[in-house]
Amino acid sequence: MSATATEDHVDLDRAQHLEARGRSRALLGSLLRPHKARLTLGAALVIVSTAGQVAGPALVAIAIDRALPALVDGDRTPILTIGTLYVLLAIVAGVTYAAYVRTAARISQAVLLDLRRRVFAQTQRLSLEFHERYTSGRVISRQTSDLEALRELLDSGLTGIVSGVLLMLFTGISLFALDWQTGLVLFVAVVPAAMLTRWYQKRSARYYRGTRTTSARLIVSFVETMTGMRAVQAFRREKANEKAYGDLAEEYRQANTRAFLLNGTFDPGLVLIGNVTLTVALLVGGLRVLDGSVEVGVLLAALLYTKRFFGPVHQLGVFYNAFQSASAALEKISGLLAEETTVAPPAHPVPLPSPRGELRFDGVEFAYVPGRPVLPRTDLTIPAGQTVALVGATGAGKSTLAKLVTRFYDVSTGRLTIDGVDVREADPTDLRRAVVMVTQEAYLFSGTVRENILIGRPDASFEDVEAAARAVGAHEFVTAMPDGYDTDVNKRGGRVSAGQRQLLSFARAFLADPAVLVLDEATSSLDIPGERLVQHGLRTLLADRTAIIIAHRLSTVADADRVLVMEHGRVVEDGTPAELIAGDGHYASLHRAWRDSLV
Known part of the structure; x- marks a missing residue:
C-alpha cells in the first residue's frame, strides 16, 4: 500500500471515529434531555454534600487551635459549638449524598429503560436486509453486554466520579485557603499524578476497547452455536466449534489480562505518589510548627486534606475504565440506532381498506x-x-x-x-x-x-x-x-x-x-x-x-x-x-x- 493510500485510510478511520463520537454524544444528549430537572437537583445535592465533607478538616483545625485552648481556660462554648456544627454538617453531607445517589439512580434507570426500548424498537423497525446482514449475535450483544457496560457506568461510576471531582476541587481550594504553602506541595504532586493518569488513559482506551470487541465476538460465537445446535451435532462440528470458541475465549482472557496488568501499575503508582506527598507535607508542616509559623490544628487539617485529595484520583482512574468500556458500547449502540431501514415507511400512506389482491x-x-x-x-x-x-x-x-x-x-x-x-x-x-x-x-x-x-x-x-x-x-x-x-x-x-x-x-x-x-x-x-x-x-x-x-x-x-x-x-x-x-x-x-x- 502506498504512503498516500495509507494516509487516506488513516484519515478515513479518524473521520469515522469522530463521526461515531459525535453520534454517541448526540444519543446521550437525547437520553438525558428529558431529565433536566432531576439533573439540576442532583448537581445541587452533590455540591451541598461535598461542601459538608470538605468542611470537616477545617473545623478540626479550629477546634484544636481555638476551642481546646478555650476549654482549658474553662470556656466550653467553642468546643460544643464546633462539635455540634461538625455533627450537623456530617448529617447534611450524608443525607444529601444519599439523596444524590437516589436521584442519579432514577436518572440512570430511566435512561437505560429508554435506551433498551429504542434498541428493541429499532431492531424490529429495520428491514429484512439489515437482519440478513447483521448477525443475531451482534444484535444480542448490543442488547446485553453493551447495555450492561452502560448500566455499570451509570449505576456506580458516574455518581462516584461527579462527587470525586467536586471533592478534589473543593479540597484543593480549601487547602490553599487554609495553608497555601502546603497547597503548593499538593500542586507539585498533582503533576506526576496527572502524567501517570494520562499514561493510563491512553492505554486503557485501547485495552478496554479490545475487551469489548473480543467480548462481542465471544457472544456472537456462543449464540450462533446454540442457535444452530441441530446442524452442529448433525455434522459433528462440536470439536471445531469448541476450538474456535476456545480461541475467542483465550483472546478475551488476554485482553482482560492486559487491562488488569495496566491497573496493577496505575493503582500502586497513585498510592506511591499520594504517600510521598503526604510525607513531604508532614515534613514541611512539622518544621513550620516547630518554628511557630503554623499551628498544629492547621497542620493536621492540611494533612487530612492532602490524604483526602488522592482518594478521588484513584477513583478517577477506575471510572475511566468504566467510561472507556461504556463509550465503546455507546458507539456501537448509536451505530445500530443510526441504521436506516431500506424499506422506509411512506410519507403519505395510502389506505387499503378492502384489498382484493391484484x-x-x-x-x-x-x-x-x-x-x-x-x-x-x-x-x-x-x-x-x-x-x-x-x-x-x-x-x-x-x-x-x-x-x-x-x-x-x-x-x-x-x-x-x-x-x-x-x-x-x-x-x-x-x-x-x-x-x-x-x-x-x-x-x-x-x-x-x-x-x-x-x-x-x-x-x-x-x-x-x-x-x-x-x-x-x-x-x-x-x-x-x-x-x-x-x-x-x-x-x-x-x-x-x-x-x-x-x-x-x-x-x-x-x-x-x-x-x-x-x-x-x-x-x-x-x-x-x-x-x-x-x-x-x-x-x-x-x-x-x-x-x-x-x-x-x-x-x-x-x-x-x-x-x-x-x-x-x-x-x-x-x-x-x-x-x-x-x-x-x-x-x-x-x-x-x-x-x-x-x-
Missing part, C-alpha cells in the same frame, strides 16, 4: 448489490383471486419475487402495485394485513398454541382459533397435547414436530385471512401423509384470495391456476399446469420426472 409488476428490477440485478426487468400481472405457482431451480429468483410482494425489500426500479397502489406508498399496517407470508421456518414464539395462532389476528375469539386449526388439519394433534390449545410450545416450538409447527403457521395464516397469501416452501417440513392431510386445508385457505406458492414439490402446486417457471430471475414459461405439462418446456420435464419418481 398484483402488478411494471418494469420491476431488483438487486441486492447495486449493479448486479437478480431480477431483470419484469412485467407481470396476477389478477385478484388467482393462485400462481412459482417453479424453478434454487436461486432462480422465486423467493426474491415473494419478498418484494411482502415488501421485505423494495424494488430497485419500476413499480409493484396491489390493487393499483404502489406497495411503497401503501399504509404499512394495511399492507401487513393484506399480504401474509408463510415461510419454510414456521417460527413459533414462546407461549401457548392459542397465542401462536392468535398472532394472525389478535382480537379473534377462541372459536375462530379452533376453526382455523380444524381447517388446516391441526386440531387433532393440538387437542392431543397435554393442555390442548393452552399447551406451552416453548421456545422455537420445542414440544411440536417440524410438520406440526408448519400446520400451526397455516392456522395462523387462516386466521389472518389476507387478500394475498405467499407460501414460500411452506410444505417442505411435511411428510407425504402430512402434506395430503393439509391439502384440503390449503384449498380452503387459497380460495377467493390471491396466492403465490413457491415449492419444489409439484404436488403442492397441482391446484394452481397458473404456473410461472423462472430461470435467472426471468419468467421463461407462463401458463396453466395442463398447458405447460402438454408442452415440451422446462415444467413438462419437471412434471415427467416427478411422475416417474412416484412409480
